[in-house]
Amino acid sequence: MHYPVLFYLVCMILVLIVPAFLFSMVVLKRTNEAQERIFESLLRTSTSAVNRAVEREISGMFSTLNFLSTSESLVQGDFAGLHAQASKTLEGTDIYFLVIDPTMRQLVNTRVPYGTALNMASDPTSASLALARGERMVSDIFFGRTAQQWVFNVYQPMRLSNGRQVLLTLTKNADALRRAVNPDVLSPGWNAAVIDSTGKVIASTDEKQKTGTEFFLRVVPSLRLGVSTMRQDGTNYQIVTEFSSLAGWRMIAWAKSSDVQAPAASSIRWLVIGGVVFALLAAIGAVGIARVLSRDVRLLAHDARRLGHGERVAARPYAITELETVSRALAEAADARVKSENEVRFLMREVAHRSKNQLTVIQAMLNQSAAGAENAADFAETFRKRVAGLARSTDLMIANASDGINLMELAKNQLKPFTPDDAARVRITGPAVLLDPQASQTLGMALHELSTNATKYGALANERGIVSLSWVAKGEDLNLVWRESKASIDREAIAGSRKGFGSVVLERMLGMALDAKLDFIVHDDGIEWRVTIPLGRLRDEEAHHARHNS
Numbered sequence: 001m002h003y004p005v006l007f008y009l010v011c012m013i014l015v016l017i018v019p020a021f022l023f024s025m026v027v028l029k030r031t032n033e034a035q036e037r038i039f040e041s042l043l044r045t046s047t048s049a050v051n052r053a054v055e056r057e058i059s060g061m062f063s064t065l066n067f068l069s070t071s072e073s074l075v076q077g078d079f080a081g082l083h084a085q086a087s088k089t090l091e092g093t094d095i096y097f098l099v100i101d102p103t104m105r106q107l108v109n110t111r112v113p114y115g116t117a118l119n120m121a122s123d124p125t126s127a128s129l130a131l132a133r134g135e136r137m138v139s140d141i142f143f144g145r146t147a148q149q150w151v152f153n154v155y156q157p158m159r160l161s162n163g164r165q166v167l168l169t170l171t172k173n174a175d176a177l178r179r180a181v182n183p184d185v186l187s188p189g190w191n192a193a194v195i196d197s198t199g200k201v202i203a204s205t206d207e208k209q210k211t212g213t214e215f216f217l218r219v220v221p222s223l224r225l226g227v228s229t230m231r232q233d234g235t236n237y238q239i240v241t242e243f244s245s246l247a248g249w250r251m252i253a254w255a256k257s258s259d260v261q262a263p264a265a266s267s268i269r270w271l272v273i274g275g276v277v278f279a280l281l282a283a284i285g286a287v288g289i290a291r292v293l294s295r296d297v298r299l300l301a302h303d304a305r306r307l308g309h310g311e312r313v314a315a316r317p318y319a320i321t322e323l324e325t326v327s328r329a330l331a332e333a334a335d336a337r338v339k340s341e342n343e344v345r346f347l348m349r350e351v352a353h354r355s356k357n358q359l360t361v362i363q364a365m366l367n368q369s370a371a372g373a374e375n376a377a378d379f380a381e382t383f384r385k386r387v388a389g390l391a392r393s394t395d396l397m398i399a400n401a402s403d404g405i406n407l408m409e410l411a412k413n414q415l416k417p418f419t420p421d422d423a424a425r426v427r428i429t430g431p432a433v434l435l436d437p438q439a440s441q442t443l444g445m446a447l448h449e450l451s452t453n454a455t456k457y458g459a460l461a462n463e464r465g466i467v468s469l470s471w472v473a474k475g476e477d478l479n480l481v482w483r484e485s486k487a488s489i490d491r492e493a494i495a496g497s498r499k500g501f502g503s504v505v506l507e508r509m510l511g512m513a514l515d516a517k518l519d520f521i522v523h524d525d526g527i528e529w530r531v532t533i534p535l536g537r538l539r540d541e542e543a544h545h546a547r548h549n550s
Contacts, residue, residue, distance in 0.1 A: 005297075006290035013282045021275045028267055036260070040227045040240060046186055047242035047251040053180035054194060055246045058138055058154060061095060061170045065136070065156040068097060069168055075161055079107055083114040094176045098153075098169040100127055107166065111146050119145045123153055130155035131167055138247040140196035141174050141212060150174040150212040152202065174211045177203040189259035195250045202249065217254070229257065289320075296323045303330050404434030404539060407443070411469055414444050418451040418460060425460070430471035433478060439538045442513045446506055450482055450529070459484035459526050478533045484526035506531070514538070 068074065068089065073081030079099065086097035087110045099108040104127060106118035121127050126139035136156040144151040156168045181192050183205040193204035193215065201209045209216065217232050217239070230237045236257035243250055296318045303313050307330055315331040318324040411428050419426045435443065447469075451460075459465025465487045471480040506529060510516040514537045519530040 005293050009286035009290050017279050043240040043253045047240050047253050050181055050251045051242045051244050055244055058247050061154045065168050065170055069158055080114050083108050086110050094173055096171050100167040100169055127167055131157050140198050141200055141202050174202050181205055190253055190255040192253040197248045292319050307334055405440040407433040410440055410444055414447040415451050418455050425466050427468045435538050442509050446509050454484055459487040462488055476535055478535055480531040482529040487526035
């Protein structure tokens with residue numbers, strides 16, 4: 001296919017706009033569903049908050065009944081004193097105290113002065129049920145004859161010391177629960193109400209739902225807890241229901257489905273309008289962009305050809321920022337190519353230098369192995385192990401070339417092949433010391449040689465010997481100690497010849513390569529090497545920084 005940029009831009013619009021529009025519709029639908037779930041969660045939280053507020057009111061009333069049940073006046077049957085105490089306790093509240101006998105006659109009612117003729121209990125059904133069960137309970141709302149308004153009671157049966165059974169009661173006006181149904185916590189279009197077990201409204205945010213009237217949704221007893229939908233008189237409603245186990249009431253939040261779904265419908269309508277406008281603007285913009293791109297792409301192609309020929313390319317100003325960025329990238333690529341060529345030449349020199357160092361070390365190992373070998377097989381085995389030790393040091397050098405090789409890691413790496421089953425027989429201690437590659441190779445070969453000799457002739461040649469390697473940085477020197485103990489040694493043989501104990505390796509490799517000072521000590525149970533190395537020979541800081549900067 002060979003078409004101008006305009007063709008591809010138009011195709012891009014056709015390919016992307018329609019799927020994007022359909023995808024946006026799906027996303028919008030899912031977003032609306034998610035928002036509905038969030039609203040439902042918030043409404044459930046709101047109804048739960050109403051439920052908790054109502055239950056706090058009732059719990060507080062039960063606590064008050066518990067307090068009044070301990071009154072001395074009640075125990076002694078002094079109802080006048082009980083009336084005075086209860087009136088004082090409930091002063092400033094909208095709660096009143098009653099005492100009802102089993103015949104449903106009121107003995108005390110703090111709504112009126114003591115001695116006033118009292119009516120029979122206005123809610124004999126719930127009161128009788130509380131007495132029959134012998135447990136506290138909450139009534140549905142009823143119209144109180146004394147209060148002359150809708151109220152509800154909480155009951156607590158009690159048997160007096162004389163055996164007489166009474167019903168301690170707190171009564172509260174239903175209107176007082178309006179503050180528990182707070183419209184501020186509801187989303188727009190939603191209302192909430194507290195409904196008793198018979199379906200009567202106790203309190204509601206909807207002024208049409210009067211206290212004491214039947215809730216307008218006639219199927220309240222069959223409502224499921226949580227979120228549900230319902231159709232009433234040709235209108236669909238969304239409902240959130242919470243149940244109070246303490247009071248036996250329901251907290252209901254409801255709204256018309258059309259009101260809840262109105263924002264989603266509006267969003268879809270605006271999405272369609274916006275999609276059409278966007279498609280038209282995109283088509284117009286595609287024409288203009290295609291003209292600019294065609295011109296600037298030709299200039300970029302010209303600069304790319306110059307870069308391919310090795311010519312220097314300067315950044316150009318373009319009308320489109322992205323193309324200008326590409327132009328700068330071409331210029332930077334030309335500079336980077338020169339820098340890369342210089343780096344390649346530097347790395348080749350570095351590889352050659354490292355290779356020469358490795359060959360020098362291998363040549364020294366070859367000479368040392370040949371000098372101490374008794375036969376060809378002994379030479380091959382000794383040389384193989386030394387090459388393996390060099391390989392382990394090289395692995396560490398490659399893995400940590402930029403930061404330096406840790407002496408602790410080098411020591412553990414070299415001594416690991418010689419460590420017996422009882423690892424406690426090999427002890428390595430010392431602070432962190434970083435080594436450059438050359439020093440790590442030299443120290444690695446020296447530790448390998450000492451470990452080999454300890455295995456053949458020293459502390460690791462028996463079942464109880466111990467090898468201790470330790471070091472400490474003091475001033476400008478590193479003091480390193482190799483100590484073998486509990487070894488079976490021949491002091492006269494050692495005094496006559498120290499070759500078997502690594503003296504040649506240490507003196508030649510450490511002394512000559514690292515300017516180390518060595519002391520060899522023979523103890524009754526083993527040998528000891530004390531090595532002092534200038535720290536400056538272990539870590540070439542200038543070379544380290546030069547490698548980083550390059």
